[in-house]
Amino acid sequence: MSDRNRIIELIAGEDSFNLISHMLPDGDSIGSLLAMGRTLEKLGKNIQLFAPGRIPLKYRFLNRADLISPDDAAFDSSRPVFVLDSSDADRLGSFKEKVLASPKLINIDHHVTNQRYGTLNYVDPEASATGEIVFDILQALRIDLDFELAEALYVAISTDTGSFKYDNTTPHTHTVVARLLQTGVSPGVLSQKIFDERPLSFYILLKEALSSLEMYFNRTLAIMTISKDIRIRSGASTDDLDGIVNYTRNIEGVELGILFYVEQENEVKVGFRSKRLDVSVLAGKLNGGGHVRAAGCRMHGSFEAVKEKVLAESFLMLADLPTGGAN
Numbered sequence: 001m002s003d004r005n006r007i008i009e010l011i012a013g014e015d016s017f018n019l020i021s022h023m024l025p026d027g028d029s030i031g032s033l034l035a036m037g038r039t040l041e042k043l044g045k046n047i048q049l050f051a052p053g054r055i056p057l058k059y060r061f062l063n064r065a066d067l068i069s070p071d072d073a074a075f076d077s078s079r080p081v082f083v084l085d086s087s088d089a090d091r092l093g094s095f096k097e098k099v100l101a102s103p104k105l106i107n108i109d110h111h112v113t114n115q116r117y118g119t120l121n122y123v124d125p126e127a128s129a130t131g132e133i134v135f136d137i138l139q140a141l142r143i144d145l146d147f148e149l150a151e152a153l154y155v156a157i158s159t160d161t162g163s164f165k166y167d168n169t170t171p172h173t174h175t176v177v178a179r180l181l182q183t184g185v186s187p188g189v190l191s192q193k194i195f196d197e198r199p200l201s202f203y204i205l206l207k208e209a210l211s212s213l214e215m216y217f218n219r220t221l222a223i224m225t226i227s228k229d230i231r232i233r234s235g236a237s238t239d240d241l242d243g244i245v246n247y248t249r250n251i252e253g254v255e256l257g258i259l260f261y262v263e264q265e266n267e268v269k270v271g272f273r274s275k276r277l278d279v280s281v282l283a284g285k286l287n288g289g290g291h292v293r294a295a296g297c298r299m300h301g302s303f304e305a306v307k308e309k310v311l312a313e314s315f316l317m318l319a320d321l322p323t324g325g326a327n
């Protein structure tokens with residue numbers, strides 16, 4: 001018997017479950033947690049929902065998102081536990097030991113790196129989101145797909161596929177989503193809430209950032225500069241800086257986008273974004289790090305000195321880039 005079928009069998013034989021997903025909760029972890037919880041409730045089970053971290057504001061409209069507890073003291077290790085969207089137990093933060101002490105651990109995930117740390121593991125790296133796997137489970141259980149379930153699963157799948165733009169989007173993804181839309185879920189309303197809407201403070205900060213825009217290296221390098229004073233005056237949070245730096249890269253023809261954030265007199269945070277360049281290498285040369293298309297570093301010295309050094313390294317990288325244009 002497959003673990004998938006064993007999970008169906010296990011659900012039938014138990015009355016109470018804990019459910020948890022990973023730290024730094026995102027759309028898939030929250031959506032699949034809520035949908036799996038509601039599925040079990042529809043079968044008459046007692047459930048408790050947990051997440052090691054704060055639920056971001058933009059997901060709190062989801063029904064019962066306010067019932068997800070961040071409190072590890074409330075976690076009762078005598079119940080079987082569903083772990084959703086978490087490639088390994090370390091991602092459970094302070095809940096890790098209590099989750100691992102549970103009598104049965106049902107690991108449901110789509111990360112190719114999943115450590116198979118469950119008693120039962122339903123891991124499908126072909127699935128675009130854990131929400132796609134939860135959909136399969138609720139179908140196997142013959143659960144009636146209602147609006148609340150569909151909304152949670154739509155949030156899960158649309159966030160992990162970047163609004164169906166990433167290459168993990170498959171024909172099956174769209175088949176599942178077609179079923180979700182049949183319940184009356186609105187893609188327009190949901191995408192406005194989870195992708196488009198931002199606080200006014202963000203736009204006030206963006207206005208300042210855009211007015212600082214400078215272009216270099218035949219308009220393949222875009223730079224914006226913000227000071228801590230400006231950020232505080234706008235009311236924006238440091239999280240909002242992540243949204244700003246993407247604007248540098250998204251300009252047509254730009255290969256490398258940089259945001260300088262002057263945190264104090266002699267300290268500057270530098271964010272890099274690219275289309276083809278490996279900016280983790282660039283950040284590494286400046287004692288920072290990160291991912292291939294998104295990286296950063298923190299530098300000491302006057303803003304002018306930092307900028308000069310970063311531009312010099314950036315020009316070297318851009319000079320090595322094969323021509324052919326961005327996008």
Ligand SMILES: [Mn+2]
Pocket residue numbers: 028029085110128129130160
């Ligand atoms: Mn996921």
